[in-house]
Amino acid sequence: xxxxxxxxxxxxxxxxxxxxxxxxxxxxxxxxxxxxxxxxxxxxxxxxxxxxxxxxxxxxxxxxxxxxxxxxxxxxxxxxxxxxxxxxxxxxxxxxxxxxxxxxxxxxxxxxxxxxxxxxxxxxxxxxxxxxxxxxxxxxxxxxxxxxxxxxxxxxxxxxxxxxxxxxxxxxxxxxxxxxxxxxxxxxxxxxxxxxxxxxxxxxxxxxxxxxxxxxxxxxxxxxxxxxxxxxxxxxxxxxxxxxxxxxxxxxxxxxxxxxxxxxxxxxxx
Amino acid sequence: xxxxxxxxxxxxxxxxxxxxxxxxxxxxxxxxxxxxxxxxxxxxxxxxxxxxxxxxxxxxxxxxxxxxxxxxxxxxxxxxxxxxxxxxxxxxxxxxxxxxxxxxxxxxxxxxxxxxxxxxxxxxxxxxxxxxxxxxxxxxxxxxxxxxxxxxxxxxxxxxxxxxxxxxxxxxxxxxxxxxxxxxxxxxxxxxxxxxxxxxxxxxxxxxxxxxxxxxxxxxxxxxxxxxxxxxxxxxxxxxxxxxxxxxxxxxxxxxxxxxxxxxxxxxxx
Numbered sequence: 001x002x003x004x005x006x007x008x009x010x011x012x013x014x015x016x017x018x019x020x021x022x023x024x025x026x027x028x029x030x031x032x033x034x035x036x037x038x039x040x041x042x043x044x045x046x047x048x049x050x051x052x053x054x055x056x057x058x059x060x061x062x063x064x065x066x067x068x069x070x071x072x073x074x075x076x077x078x079x080x081x082x083x084x085x086x087x088x089x090x091x092x093x094x095x096x097x098x099x100x101x102x103x104x105x106x107x108x109x110x111x112x113x114x115x116x117x118x119x120x121x122x123x124x125x126x127x128x129x130x131x132x133x134x135x136x137x138x139x140x141x142x143x144x145x146x147x148x149x150x151x152x153x154x155x156x157x158x159x160x161x162x163x164x165x166x167x168x169x170x171x172x173x174x175x176x177x178x179x180x181x182x183x184x185x186x187x188x189x190x191x192x193x194x195x196x197x198x199x200x201x202x203x204x205x206x207x208x209x210x211x212x213x214x215x216x217x218x219x220x221x222x223x224x225x226x227x228x229x230x231x232x233x234x235x236x237x238x239x240x241x242x243x244x245x246x247x248x249x250x251x252x253x254x255x256x257x258x259x260x261x262x263x264x265x266x267x268x269x270x
Numbered sequence: 271x272x273x274x275x276x277x278x279x280x281x282x283x284x285x286x287x288x289x290x291x292x293x294x295x296x297x298x299x300x301x302x303x304x305x306x307x308x309x310x311x312x313x314x315x316x317x318x319x320x321x322x323x324x325x326x327x328x329x330x331x332x333x334x335x336x337x338x339x340x341x342x343x344x345x346x347x348x349x350x351x352x353x354x355x356x357x358x359x360x361x362x363x364x365x366x367x368x369x370x371x372x373x374x375x376x377x378x379x380x381x382x383x384x385x386x387x388x389x390x391x392x393x394x395x396x397x398x399x400x401x402x403x404x405x406x407x408x409x410x411x412x413x414x415x416x417x418x419x420x421x422x423x424x425x426x427x428x429x430x431x432x433x434x435x436x437x438x439x440x441x442x443x444x445x446x447x448x449x450x451x452x453x454x455x456x457x458x459x460x461x462x463x464x465x466x467x468x469x470x471x472x473x474x475x476x477x478x479x480x481x482x483x484x485x486x487x488x489x490x491x492x493x494x495x496x497x498x499x500x501x502x503x504x505x506x507x508x509x510x511x512x513x514x515x516x517x518x519x520x521x522x523x524x525x526x527x528x529x530x531x532x533x534x535x536x537x538x539x540x
Binding site: 028053058059060063069074123176177178179183191193194210212231233 | 461
């Protein structure tokens with residue numbers, strides 16, 4: 001098993017078979033972990049990535065973001081777990097202002113020391129209330145159609161991600177779309193924030209794409225107890241959902257779905 | 271037409287109809303533009319987003335990234351074209367170290383003043399050589415299967431994006447996978463960079479997802495003349511490809527594809 005894949009238990013809900021099945025099986029997840037990029041002992045960026053080929057990623061990021069132009073400038077790249085430190089030829093000047101985009105981020109939290117999940121704990125996030133709201137399995141299966149019908153009005157491009165906020169009774173409350181899935185969620189949570197409706201502890205969030213750490217983090221901080229996605233979750237998305245007691249649903253389509261964390265809120269129709 | 275959608279001319283190649291068709295039509299693109307987020311006149315972040323609901327995005331980003339916790343703290347959000355400036359209650363302290371993730375970026379280029387494309391020009395990117403390499407239409411249609419066959423070995427998760435580098439003769443040279451599509455491209459370009467093979471001016475890049483500005487930028491800076499994607503391009507992806515003379519292909523699947531910029535490298539099989 002390559003280090004880019006993690007095996008986790010998953011509970012599958014499938015209404016397409018004659019008798020609805022509810023089985024616990026093993027599933028494969030894409031591993032997502034932070035990589036801290038440093039150059040000359042200076043933090044340059046943190047990117048969430050799949051481990052493997054980290055030296056290539058460090059080199060490629062620096063090149064495609066305009067930090068270095070010649071491979072001869074790179075003397076050495078040291079990778080250790082979630083850090084990649086580049087040593088440049090001493091004659092090379094790095095002009096951060098001359099980069100293609102201004103992309104560097106500070107990282108005082110230090111991914112290398114403190115984990116992404118711990119950073120969320122430090123931001124005051126706590127365990128979501130257990131077992132509430134209770135959601136019917138059939139209600140979950142109805143979400144994609146509702147989101148798609150709403151999205152079809154806006155998205156003639158095939159290029160927009162959607163985020164939909166649903167009540168615990170399955171009513172679509174709010175939809176936002178964006179080229180960036182994180183932006184669609186930020187717009188939706190931002191609306192609720194401006195309306196003074198946070199935390200969203202009686203709501204479900206559904207997204208059109210895959211689920212990364214970033215999306216689970218945004219849902220956790222907003223108090224959302226159930227996050228469902230059309231696509232696959234990453235390993236860190238699942239770990240974060242487990243840590244904060246969020247119900248995390250993936251591959252919600254064609255009348256099926258997988259639950260990767262906390263089935264306790266789901267009422268099976270069996 | 272909402273401001274989140276842009277209409278552009280597109281050339282469709284379709285081998286599934288009896289006589290292969292090559293038609294120029296109109297297509298709808300999701301608009302992608304940078305939004306500069308500032309708070310107390312301090313640059314906080316730049317995000318590439320679809321215009322619309324910018325105040326919500328600004329509020330949501332600040333909340334979900336842990337900068338503010340109470341809606342009463344936000345006195346005002348002023349949005350003008352691609353900037354959103356938040357005014358906080360003077361009593362509110364912002365603790366950048368206490369954020370959920372350390373996410374703030376500097377933005378000395380100033381999205382508000384200088385455009386993303388100009389930033390690429392300033393990084394030394396120039397127009398890609400016209401008309402080379404020449405690529406057979408049928409070769410382009412063969413790319414998805416080759417990429418998928420290669421990816422199937424690795425991706426049992428449904429959660430990994432793939433980037434494949436192909437020779438002008440259609441040979442798959444290199445594949446990289448990652449939860450982040452930009453990382454998959456960075457790993458691939460990083461390998462070529464470390465091997466001293468840049469610029470990649472005789473190669474095609476194929477990606478498994480959609481095409482954003484970020485991916486086109488990374489391809490332009492690497493000298494890649496042809497970028498093909500399974501999904502849709504954004505408006506800024508197309509604008510950038512047009513500016514630098516890159517052949518940009520979208521919706522490459524089921525023996526069809528659309529060309530959004532520079533058909534001059536494609537030899538039609540008609």
